[in-house]
Amino acid sequence: MKLKNNFSALEKINHPLFTQHKVQVEIKRDDLLHPIISGNKWRKLKYNLEHLKKQGYSGALTFGGSYSNHIHAFAFACYQLGLPCLGIIRGEAQYENNYTLSWAKHWGMQCHFVDRKTYRRRFDDDFLLELSQQYPNFFIIPEGGSNKLAVEGVSEIIAELAQQTQFDTLLTPVGSGGTLAGLIDGDSQLFETKSQHKLLGIAVLKQAEYLSNEIKALLSEQGKTHQNWQLMTQFHRGGYGKFSPEDLTRIIRFNEQSQLTFEPVYSGKMLLALLDLLEQGYFKANERIVLLHTGGLQGLGGMIEQQRLRANDWPKLPLP
Numbered sequence: 186m187k188l189k190n191n192f193s194a195l196e197k198i199n200h201p202l203f204t205q206h207k208v209q210v211e212i213k214r215d216d217l218l219h220p221i222i223s224g225n226k227w228r229k230l231k232y233n234l235e236h237l238k239k240q241g242y243s244g245a246l247t248f249g250g251s252y253s254n255h256i257h258a259f260a261f262a263c264y265q266l267g268l269p270c271l272g273i274i275r276g277e278a279q280y281e282n283n284y285t286l287s288w289a290k291h292w293g294m295q296c297h298f299v300d301r302k303t304y305r306r307r308f309d310d311d312f313l314l315e316l317s318q319q320y321p322n323f324f325i326i327p328e329g330g331s332n333k334l335a336v337e338g339v340s341e342i343i344a345e346l347a348q349q350t351q352f353d354t355l356l357t358p359v360g361s362g363g364t365l366a367g368l369i370d371g372d373s374q375l376f377e378t379k380s381q382h383k384l385l386g387i388a389v390l391k392q393a394e395y396l397s398n399e400i401k402a403l404l405s406e407q408g409k410t411h412q413n414w415q416l417m418t419q420f421h422r423g424g425y426g427k428f429s430p431e432d433l434t435r436i437i438r439f440n441e442q443s444q445l446t447f448e449p450v451y452s453g454k455m456l457l458a459l460l461d462l463l464e465q466g467y468f469k470a471n472e473r474i475v476l477l478h479t480g481g482l483q484g485l486g487g488m489i490e491q492q493r494l495r496a497n498d499w500p501k502l503p504l505p
């Protein structure tokens with residue numbers, strides 16, 4: 186399948202708070218890169234799919250939760266490639282008909298459910314060896330798609346931005362850290378010795394401090410020398426997928442005002458962090474901020490099914 190080198194748009198966002206705090210905010214619309222392979226998953230899969238095609242694998246397998254954006258994107262990508270595809274899913278088979286996995290199965294993904302204890306082995310060499318014996322000649326992509334090929338794909342965002350605008354600070358939500366690693370790498374490639382940019386990752390899970398080491402492990406040699414990034418771990422709002430009614434109200438109100446869609450698991454947490462940081466006076470006057478919209482709207486499907494969100498507050502999602 187072809188993932189073209191098309192630029193995602195950069196748009197200005199106007200908001201009374203931005204005016205009040207004298208900052209300029211733009212948004213990199215990676216959510217518009219592809220109708221199904223959303224946002225950063227498109228960037229992360231780009232070179233992985235190229236590799237898959239070139240090497241003549243018999244199939245591909247990956248890991249994820251039952252509402253995972255990565256599982257959803259990966260299933261579609263394999264479907265387009267005509268490649269057998271397996272998802273090792275954390276949780277019980279009771280989830281197999283939820284929004285995300287219904288689509289994944291629709292695209293031919295075989296879902297293999299494992300308990301939490303087994304799922305925890307997803308990075309262990311012995312587990313990966315077992316899987317490679319069970320599924321010979323399958324390409325194995327880690328959870329969230331975060332590997333070196335993903336970092337390379339994400340790094341292209343910085344090259345695009347360099348042609349689109351000048352900015353001081355870039356914000357991204359952080360799950361596994363692959364996206365932030367890609368941005369750090371891109372910035373270090375383009376601005377070798379002295380980067381002008383501050384790269385802020387907003388961790389969406391609790392106790393995310395360990396991710397700093399994961400991020401460093403994903404960086405190329407060049408990226409390792411750069412210190413212009415920071416993982417902010419205080420904006421998780423209770424943990425992965427958690428948010429208060431007030432958080433939700435703020436996101437929905439911002440969506441109405443901006444005509445954009447931020448969802449509460451990733452992009453919405455980045456947005457709330459931005460608003461909190463503004464109120465705390467974190468940014469200097471005239472600071473030029475770019476938000477990376479990493480997409481992930483399919484994740485709303487599961488939350489609407491579980492009645493954690495009201496369908497009317499969100500764009501309509503396609504049904505499998």
Ligand SMILES: *Cc1c(COP(=O)(O)O)cnc(C)c1O
Nearest residue numbers: 254360361362363364451479481
């Ligand atoms: C997967 C995902 C992230 C997290 O990206 P990482 O590279 O895992 O840090 C952020 N936003 C959205 C919408 C995602 O689907």
